[in-house]
Amino acid sequence: MIHFTIAAAFIAVVAVNGDGGPVCHTCSNVASLEACTDQINCDADEECYMEKTLDNVLSTSFTFGCQKTKVCSMLSAGSGAVIGRKRNVRTVPGTRAKRAVTLCSQCCSGNLCAKGLCVGGSTTGVPAKNEVYVQLLGGSNAYEGTVLVYFNNAWGTICDDNWTNTDAGVICKMLGYSDVGAGAVGQARFGYFSSGRIWLEDVACTGNETSIAQCQESSWGITDCSHREDAGVLCTSVSKEDDVIFLADTGRGGKVTRMNLLTGSFVDIPVNKNYAVGSFDYDSVEGRIYFVEPRLDQLVSVHFDGTDIRELKQLSTNADLEKLEVDPVNRILFYTDTGNDVIGSINLDGSNFQIVINSNLDEPREIAVDPRSKQIYWTDWGKSPKIERSNYDGTERQTLITTGIMWPNGMAIDYNDNKLYFVDGGTHLLEVMDMDGGNRHTVMKDAGAHFFAIDVFKNYLFYTDWNQQTLMRVNKDGSGKTAVGPPSFRELADIRIHEYGLDVQAPSPSSHVTLDPKHVFVRMLGTASAGRVDVYANGEWGSICDDHWDNKDASVVCSMLGYNRENALATSSVKVSSGTGLIYMDEVNCTGTETHIVQCGFTEDNWAKSDCTHQEDAGITCELPQTPDNFLIFTDVYSGHLFRMDMESFSFTAIPQPSSPNPVALTYDDVTKQVFYSEVVPNPGSQIRSVGIDGSGVKVVKQLSNGTVPDGLAVDAAAAKLFYTDAGSDVIAWTSLDGTGQTVIAHDKLDQPRGIVLDTANQVVFWTDWGQTPKIESADYSGANRKTIVSTGIQLPNGLAIDLKAGRLYFCDAGTHQIEAVDLDGGNRKVIYQDNSAHFYGLALSDKYIFYSDWNKSGLMKINRDGTGNAMAGPPGFSRINALAAYQVQA
Incomplete structure (x- = not known):
């Protein structure tokens, strides 16, 4: 039998004896304080003592007696009480400064001061506890992570040997989540911890336990595992936030x-x-x-x-x-x-x-x-x-x-x-x-x-x-x-x-709906028209089981992704790489008229409840409408992908193309249904590429020379011109849509040109320049009538967007942390939105929203056109979004 001990100064003083010392309980290996009836007179320089012992099945015994009073070493002998004004200002988050606490408080808070040094005497401490706790570390959200177990006054991990979904469910219940659909993961998926104990292996829970300590397992602390085998869990994110302490x-x-x-x-x-x-x-x-x-x-x-x-x-x-x-x-x-x-x-x-x-x-x-x-x-x-x-x-x-x-x-x-x-x-x-x-x-x-x-x-x-x-x-x-x-x-x-539903009495606000469609999104992984369906809810991605998965179900998902409902096909056992998270949906039952898949019979009670494996992940085959509408496209630099996101549901799919090492700029030609984007590789030279919105016809439009940095793109389909900014050669130029020819329209007094937009009706081009003399300029397509629109109060102007109906130009600045708008001649300038933590980059407009990318956030962002209602458009999880464009068919 393995024993662990915790020793502490004992707080229960029975009385004070004639020699000035406490009268303490004295017993060995008893089950509780109440079981100890013997007492002992301790000396004046002693205090009561308790030692708690726990064995490998968490049976507890206590030993009581006397021990010498510990005197805080920071208190000099004979100096008397050390009393001081403690700092009542909280530490500023993110700093390393420590709170200044008096020496007396440092000592007495741990029950370690000699008597008389603190005003009011030694404080009443908290006896040692024998509970077992868990926490999750390393996950990307609050529902997943490596499991850490607190036992015997120390944190340790669990070995993944024979680690099952049932075991994971007990951990999820300890955290206040539902155990339905809980997933067990191993091999230190969320990171391993090179130091610290491994408390358990071969855990064997039945699922009825309320604590991992109640499960059958090997002896605590006895294991032949390494931290590379640390166990983790996936808990369902659709759980009532009940009885929660934040x-x-x-x-x-x-x-x-x-x-x-x-x-x-x-x-x-x-x-x-x-x-x-x-x-x-x-x-x-x-x-x-x-x-x-x-x-x-x-x-x-x-x-x-x-x-x-x-x-x-x-x-x-x-x-x-x-x-x-x-x-x-x-x-x-x-x-x-x-x-x-x-x-x-x-x-x-x-x-x-x-x-x-x-x-x-x-x-x-x-x-x-x-x-x-x-x-x-x-x-x-x-x-x-x-x-x-x-x-x-x-x-x-x-x-x-x-x-x-x-x-x-x-x-x-x-x-x-x-x-x-x-x-x-x-x-x-x-x-x-x-x-x-x-x-x-x-x-x-x-x-x-x-x-x-x-x-x-x-x-x-x-x-x-x-x-x-x-x-x-x-x-x-x-x-x-x-x-x-x-x-x-x-x-x-x-x-x-x-406490669920009871924050404020009379009236009591209803608690949030965890399956709110505003926080549930879908994505398709595969080709431009077919692939596996994943569902995002409250911080986690999961898949769908193909049991009774039919074309009506597929039509709802296709419509969420901006495809036609007609001709949608349900596919089974999709051969794209299998999902690795939870299986969120089983027995989907849509009528085909729903606007969101959560409307197809799902509640908290059947969410993530499945008897399937990832070999049964469901998929879809969809077709794009003849005229795609209401979508966003953007580049994700670190993943090397282009994405198309529906502007209503904010669900998305990737636009298939050879993964680019550094996709930066992009624009959309609604006539040819082509996306033009830049791959910025200064050596051996950047490229401007094109790909169909459906992923077809990927080609290199223009190979640029060494040192070029095409940071911005804009297309005028009617004029058959593709404009770009080049921050490497410091020029504004255009080429034909097939990449032939090149016309430089501006090169003098340019430093770091980036964002670019067009007034196609008047054939005027606008661009930002974030160099040593930051500015926003305009010129005719020929380069004539070059004008400075904005030159003051800017630092790092990046993205540009144009509202031709209103005659307004919008720009974002990573230095001033602002999104602003001006008339096309630079007048009537107004700050729309400010975020001092943002590194603004890309900008796009719809009839409702201003969309922007922020290098300090993992998702696409949006605000209302008046600057209110800042929110993430769709789920997080992207690496770094650069340029973006919004497309709507104008009424």
Whole structure:
């Protein structure tokens, strides 16, 4: 039998004996504290001691006694108490700076101080726990990853020997997901960990277990595997987000963690690497997380699976964003800004931004909203600390508390009991009061805590303590303090708990639909007209089983991809490479009239429920309409592919062509149905190629010389001219559609020309130049009448798009991080959209949207024509999107 031990200073002191030392329990190998009735008088320099032993089947025994008090080595002998003002400012996410905590707090938070060194004496610690937890690491979304198991105070992996879907289902249940359709993967598919233990191998679950610790397995820590055999899981992304704790850890660079409230197991939500979360809230109506990005001075939202990131508002550079909270009923977000000392609000769709409170604020931090009364509550920990409230519009402002507080930080409303709970990092108190400030009293005092955030769930208060590595929990009466989950965090700056459908009482917002067609897409892998069908839902790709897969089903998928419904064919056992993820759909039953495949009889109950293998993956054969319409095309540089995306469903398929090492520019000729694109290879020379929109007739249109960089393309089919920018030779030129001939229309004072568009009616060409003297210019097709349209306030102008009806030119700038519009003569210039985290590149227009590519995002982006409603068009997962074009048949 293998034994593991955990030793800790024991918190249960029975009494103090005549020599000044504690009276402690003394027993060996008993099942619990209650089973230990013997006591011992410890010396004055001793403390109570506990040692916990776990065997390989998780049976627990305890040994109790006395041990010498450990004195923090950083406290010099005879120096007396080391008391200091702790820093009450959270770490800025993404920085490496450490929080300055007094030596006394560092020591006492671990129960290791000699008596008398800290005010109030040694703090009450948290006893060692014997739970087993799991987390996922390395996945591209919150539903997959290598499994890490926390056991005996250490993280380790699982060997993939005999690792099955049933075993994976137990892991998924521990994370709060459905076990239906769970997939087991091995061979360290999501990355292996060269250090750390391998806790388990030959796991044998029945599927009825609630924890991996209940499954039959070999002895803990006994294995002949290597980390290259680490086991992973694929959990279905279509699961109710029920009983979920969301945490923000600024000490780990602003990571957001999704923890199962019932088990303490968790997984990080992989928010785009360019963003760090300072504070956040969860909107259950749309399933989105709204957060402040304190480095970029932005209000941002992201789907809870980590996809579809959107900038809600770019604030001024002197902003210092602290906290936010969402009203899911009235669809408003409120936030605090300590840089400008204001409280602001904005609708969740990005409209109606306003400053609500802008006076008598010093360090506003927490914000809480009551949708029932439309009132906001906030804490202010400045020179005159206080807790206040007002109406949503800032009227009827009232101060609730001004005494007995130092650093009021977190605050939460208990909607059931109509109480307001708050924590103070300076007084070390957790308190409660009525909504009007009356009946105030202390729930708990912890002299070693640095309280920061708090939330309410049923009869519990969950809070964060910067001196603990875990989330903490206490009963509403102040009893039962305990750690939640394993010690895996550094500086928990925010916590939000979501109970399905019960975020706010009277009225209660409905939770989001996990099979919302707006977040489910399809793709076809194969040729231009046939291939395997994959389905994307909430962060994951999966396939379709071909059981009862028929032409009606195929017609729905073909229409989503922009093909004809007519003549759609269902194919079985597709010979394209088999899928590797989950099988999402089985027994599809479409009538053929649906606009989306999820309308063909699918709910959370039968999603990913299948008895098929990937040898039965379903496919389709489709045909393009005579006049393709409403589609986007774009280049993906690192994958070397061209893609065509339907502008309604945002589902897509690749345009088959020899994989290009560096596809950059592209344009579409609606007369010949040809896509022209550039392959930029300065040595031995770039090429301009063409391919049919259906993937036919791939050919080299023009071979360019060494050093050429064709960054932009535009076609005038009526004039039979193909224009291009060349940032290598610094010219603007055109060639015939078959590549014969070449006419340079501009070469003087060009540095790095890139984007290019045409006014075909007036035969005028426009281009951007991002060189040392950045500018946007125009000239006739002949090169005559060359004009500078924009020359100020730009840095790296890249993509161009033209609205001929409105007579407007749109451009995006990777240096100013803006999308702007001007008249064709340069007048009436206006900023449409700004995102300080973006590296804008390509730009395209439809009648509804402005589409753009951002090198810092993994998907195609869109905004409304007025600059609102930033969102990802379709799923993420592309490498780097360069140029793009939109095509619609004009009415």
